[in-house]
Amino acid sequence: MTYVVTEDCIACKHMDCVSVCPVDCFYEGENMLVINPDECIDCGVCEPECPIDAIKPDMDAGLEPWIELNRKYSRLWPNITEMGQPPANAKEMEGVPNKLRDLFSEAPGEGS
Template sequence: MAYVVTDACIRCKYMDCVEVCPVDCFYEGENMLVINPSECIDCGVCEPECPAEAILPDTESGLESWLELNAKYSAVWPNITTKGTPPADADEFKGVDGKLEAYFSENPGQGS
């Protein structure tokens, strides 16, 4: 079992989760983060830290595609171990539906 980042992170990317992760399993895309499911130790400390409520356990139904997306992009995006600055308009995108189709970027982030 692992935790996954869902589309609620897209264009929000608050990064509070990065600060508490004991195994540094977050990877940064241009406008969202993902978790490497092979590195995640299922401790759950990241879930309550996310202001966008984008982190969920992969045991919840309907998250198979998110587990695949997290695995795919954690293999190519840079690892992030320290919190960066969220996008200036992050709060405007919090709670917006359909962000995967409208805003997802495959481009890597800066990493740390």
């Protein structure tokens, strides 16, 4: 089992999870984070840290597309090891529907 970042992170990009990850398996895109499933040690400490419940165990139903998205972009985006600032409008973006279709950016983040 591993953990994956899901659609709720898009345009919210809270980074509380990054500060608790013991193996630094988070990667930063322009407007979301992903977890490298090959580096995740399944400790689960990141899941309760996410204030918008965007991190899920890969065993949850329907997450196959998110597992692949996390795998793909963790190979393309820079590793992030320190907590940064979420976007100024993160609170307003919580719960917005269709983020993958309407808001997702393939661009890399700045990394740390």
